[in-house]
């Protein structure tokens with residue numbers, strides 16, 4: 762019995778990285794598979810408006826292809842890899858269009 766427990770534990774430990782890796786490429790909002798893409802890195806202190814937007818993004822389209830924050834110190838590296846969900850991109854574009862339409866009213 763003890764031999765089998767060790768075997769089960771060994772199989773779990775060996776497969777765990779693959780199980781967790783598989784979850785990382787699934788969008789938690791749209792439950793679809795994402796693709797790794799290159800996105801721009803933004804440097805500097807984000808504005809208050811950015812944080813308001815980031816809150817909406819986090820809930821509704823967390824895996825869109827927006828740039829990622831690189832910190833306050835500007836570095837030579839300009840792009841980073843990120844898991845991107847196409848449905849998040851669509852949701853972001855629709856949200857921006859609705860925001861722009863609201864601004865016109």
Ligand SMILES: [Zn+2]
Pocket residue numbers: 788789790791792822823824846847848849850
């Ligand atoms: Zn998504």
